[in-house]
Amino acid sequence: xxxxxxxxxxxxxxxxxxxxxxxxxxxxxxxxxxxxxxxxxxxxxxxxxxxxxxxxxxxxxxxxxxxxxxxxxxxxxxxxxxxxxxxxxxxxxxxxxxxxxxxxxxxxxxxxxxxxxxxxxxxxxxxxxxxxxxxxxxxxxxxxxxxxxxxxxxxxxxxxxxxxxxxxxxxxxxxxxxxxxxxxxxxxxxxxxxxxxxxxxxxxxxxxxxxxxxxxxxxxxxxxxxxxxxxxxxxxxxxxxxxxxxxxxxxxxxxxxxxxxxxxxxxxxxxxxxxxxxxxxxxxxxxxxxxxxxxxxxxxxxxxxxxxxxxxxxxxxxxxxxxxxxxxxxxxxxxxxxxxxxxxxxxxxxxxxxxxxxxxxxxxxxxxxxxxxxxxxxxxxxxxxxxxxxxxxxxxxxxxxxxxxxxxxxxxxxxxxxxxxxxxxxxxxxxxxxxxxxxxxxxxxxxxxxxxxxxxxxxxxxxxxxxxxxxxxxxxxxxxxxxxxxxxxxxxxxxxxxxxxxxxxxxxxxxxx
Amino acid sequence: xxxxxxxxxxxxxxxxxxxxxxxxxxxxxxxxxxxxxxxxxxxxxxxxxxxxxxxxxxxxxxxxxxxxxxxxxxxxxxxxxxxxxxxxxxxxxxxxxxxxxxxxxxxxxxxxxxxxxxxxxxxxxxxxxxxxxxxxxxxxxxxxxxxxxxxxxxxxxxxxxxxxxxxxxxxxxxxxxxxxxxxxxxxxxxxxxxxxxxxxxxxxxxxxxxxxxxxxxxxxxxxxxxxxxxxxxxxxxxxxxxxxxxxxxxxxxxxxxxxxxxxxxxxxxxxxxxxxxxxxxxxxxxxxxxxxxxxxxxxxxxxxxxxxxxxxxxxxxxxxxxxxxxxxxxxxxxxxxxxxxxxxxxxxxxxxxxxxxxxxxxxxxxxxxxxxxxxxxxxxxxxxxxxxxxxxxxxxxxxxxxxxxxxxxxxxxxxxxxxxxxxxxxxxxxxxx
Numbered sequence: 054x055x056x057x058x059x060x061x062x063x064x065x066x067x068x069x070x071x072x073x074x075x076x077x078x079x080x081x082x083x084x085x086x087x088x089x090x091x092x093x094x095x096x097x098x099x100x101x102x103x104x105x106x107x108x109x110x111x112x113x114x115x116x117x118x119x120x121x122x123x124x125x126x127x128x129x130x131x132x133x134x135x136x137x138x139x140x141x142x143x144x145x146x147x148x149x150x151x152x153x154x155x156x157x158x159x160x161x162x163x164x165x166x167x168x169x170x171x172x173x174x175x176x177x178x179x180x181x182x183x184x185x186x187x188x189x190x191x192x193x194x195x196x197x198x199x200x201x202x203x204x205x206x207x208x209x210x211x212x213x214x215x216x217x218x219x220x221x222x223x224x225x226x227x228x229x230x231x232x233x234x235x236x237x238x239x240x241x242x243x244x245x246x247x248x249x250x251x252x253x254x255x256x257x258x259x260x261x262x263x264x265x266x267x268x269x270x271x272x273x274x275x276x277x278x279x280x281x282x283x284x285x286x287x288x289x290x291x292x293x294x295x296x297x298x299x300x301x302x303x304x305x306x307x308x309x310x311x312x313x314x315x316x317x318x319x320x321x322x323x324x325x326x327x328x329x330x331x332x333x334x335x336x337x338x339x340x341x342x343x344x345x346x347x348x349x350x351x352x353x354x355x356x357x358x359x360x361x362x363x364x365x366x367x368x369x370x371x372x373x374x375x376x377x378x379x380x381x382x383x384x385x386x387x388x389x390x391x392x393x394x395x396x397x398x399x400x401x402x403x404x405x406x407x408x409x410x411x412x413x414x415x416x417x418x419x420x421x422x423x424x425x426x427x428x429x430x431x432x433x434x435x436x437x438x439x440x441x442x443x444x445x446x447x448x449x450x451x452x453x454x455x456x457x458x459x460x461x462x463x464x465x466x467x468x469x470x471x472x473x474x475x476x477x478x479x480x481x482x483x484x485x486x487x488x489x490x491x492x493x494x495x496x497x498x499x500x501x502x503x504x505x506x507x508x509x510x511x512x513x514x515x516x517x518x519x520x521x522x523x524x525x526x527x528x529x530x531x532x533x534x535x536x537x538x539x540x541x542x543x544x545x546x547x548x549x550x551x552x553x554x555x556x557x558x559x560x561x562x563x564x565x566x
Numbered sequence: 567x568x569x570x571x572x573x574x575x576x577x578x579x580x581x582x583x584x585x586x587x588x589x590x591x592x593x594x595x596x597x598x599x600x601x602x603x604x605x606x607x608x609x610x611x612x613x614x615x616x617x618x619x620x621x622x623x624x625x626x627x628x629x630x631x632x633x634x635x636x637x638x639x640x641x642x643x644x645x646x647x648x649x650x651x652x653x654x655x656x657x658x659x660x661x662x663x664x665x666x667x668x669x670x671x672x673x674x675x676x677x678x679x680x681x682x683x684x685x686x687x688x689x690x691x692x693x694x695x696x697x698x699x700x701x702x703x704x705x706x707x708x709x710x711x712x713x714x715x716x717x718x719x720x721x722x723x724x725x726x727x728x729x730x731x732x733x734x735x736x737x738x739x740x741x742x743x744x745x746x747x748x749x750x751x752x753x754x755x756x757x758x759x760x761x762x763x764x765x766x767x768x769x770x771x772x773x774x775x776x777x778x779x780x781x782x783x784x785x786x787x788x789x790x791x792x793x794x795x796x797x798x799x800x801x802x803x804x805x806x807x808x809x810x811x812x813x814x815x816x817x818x819x820x821x822x823x824x825x826x827x828x829x830x831x832x833x834x835x836x837x838x839x840x841x842x843x844x845x846x847x848x849x850x851x852x853x854x855x856x857x858x859x860x861x862x863x864x865x866x867x868x869x870x871x872x873x874x875x876x877x878x879x880x881x882x883x884x885x886x887x888x889x890x891x892x893x894x895x896x897x898x899x900x901x902x903x904x905x906x907x908x909x910x911x912x913x914x915x916x917x918x919x920x921x922x923x924x925x926x927x928x929x930x931x932x933x934x935x936x937x938x939x940x941x942x943x944x945x946x947x948x949x950x951x952x953x954x955x956x957x958x959x960x961x962x963x964x965x966x967x968x969x970x971x972x973x974x975x976x977x978x979x980x981x982x983x984x985x986x987x988x989x990x991x992x993x994x995x996x997x998x999x
Contacts, residue, residue: 398829399829416819425816
């Protein structure tokens, strides 16, 4: 079966104005294998998959299925060939039920009427067979992200696809959910389905894939057997230079308390209950404190309460000795830098130029304005300097429209802007979400050096690897409360997982680790 | 960007071209309408249809008919002067709509703001006796009053949007009709109804009745016999001021930031609610000024029974802004162009058997096409690139899609829930990951 390729993409070249997104890329998928596609942001992974899915037409190259050349002009052709895809951002209709979403576009009908009963039976059978638990009658907006992903997988199974593409499927899952997904993927492969797994997380690729194809800057670097390689080699291939996978940092030397939070209560926008229920903690200068937890346990609201994006119900927040519980965002931002969770919603104005984004909080400083008029030359000089210093890459430098930049460079721009303000407290929320190894390494080292220069760092992360390697102290949040405080050197990931899932908490069940 | 070959690739060039193409197509359609009407109407001949077309294209240069009965063209100070005079309110309402668009708001409330500005101006200009107060002071008070009334009327939908998250389009439409009825009621109850000239009902005194009028500043010597006055200079000044405000100042930066991404503006410590109200207040002030300057000229009469229809000049600010792609300086030219069409319509009525509604048809077509100017722009971009089969189309589509998503021309979508991430789809476009 070794030479039995189900899908071959041979010498694919796809150009966009000013950039060759795919340059002579060959990808061969064997029947029944899990094939990982590894590459940094902007390496051309998504473009290649869009070509396979019929969203783009390549300038050169052919696609073969079972050795025969096929034409894929649009996603319908791809579906007809048995190709299914779980997109990074799910394509579900929020107000439809799970069942309706699964059968959408492939409804069984008689005389124009839906035959839901048959569809239901089929979906139920699939769901049981693969252990994909879903509530068929729940609306998508009410179910968890993990279940939404299972719905997407069931969609592919319902259409009897045999080639399954997973685009960054683990970005939104908890550690336990990731393990489940891995098991499901292995099950599919065993059944003879072929899987393309797009990721830049080396752990997962090592754990689940049979072979790996590495892309870098639109070029194919090579395909290797997973068993013949290791994480370090893969990341070197991906980035093109030796990468430091472990954060190197010295001992923390905590000094004065910079941020002191007491009994903070923040209301939720989603439901009537409070999202943050009486949280107290402090962060000192020269340490990185990490808030760990599964998404949706009040971390977002906690940060919004601290930064002023949301009004708090009660409690006090002291920053550098001043009570800022009711202060305006602008006043808080004098001492607080905030790398926000959602860089498109809060972090950037996508239709502004890079330089306009880099002075988002500072345009009022005398340095950048005179009598209400913006000093364009000063802004340009400052922006050029930040771009150089933080190595932010873009098409046209300072005047680039931020929307056209890659995700990693957008994030770098935010990091540059926030860290350059030299605030005593840096709040970083999932600063490396969706970024590649190179960019993660860079942002981690920036945060550590910020710490070593005596600034206080409050980090919110959903990635346990990041939590363990970066933090000096860990706070676990569960259902709006801090349920445990740990020293990363003395706690295991498994132990943290139990606290994150609510199975254990300090002072109630069991002893703190 | 300095090379000549880049000229055609520049965004500005494409925008200007797209607007010009909209205008040309509008003119062509207008010409076809004239021809059809000319051929189907018994009282008209093909000859008069051709005259109609000539008038629509060159109406402002038409000086009348000669002894032989054919149209004569040449420098017409009356027409040019009147064109400039009628451009005043169009430029100002155009600015009003454009500044709102630039800050992410759709100001469809210009007619109401215009009416409130008109009413405030007329009340002040006619009720302060010029015997006691010098006329120029009354003029300034009336002018500022009109501006303030428009600002207040614009700020109301702004506040409703900022604090209650109600779509400003809905609020604007309602404030339009409230203004229309309020103004009718106020003048009905007032003593400003024109009783001096018998046979006229429903009109308010001209401001010259009280000796108040915008000075001519010698413009009447340049364009003898026309209505033009210093108002056009004020309109030009406002356009320049708005341009400076929006592109050079910190306030303009804040306003645009709120329009482009309210959440990010808030994150940066910008007071988003205040700025939304402020944007609408500035837009309203401009529309109010439009009404104020139009009636302060002293030789225009206000028909105060407005409760049945809203002033068209308010709505015409929308095509003026769209054609100018919301650029305040370009608004000057598109405003003048629209008023040139207006004058051509009058010529059509007085010199041929056609009526001025033909020009309304042309304006309507241009308005319609200006909404498509993005598509036209995309078409220009597509045509000027070496094509790679389907790929070129795709790329143009991606480009225009991102432009559509960003451009202020698309009326901003109300966000019902603050939690919706606005730009999730962005990274999926183009060649990036």
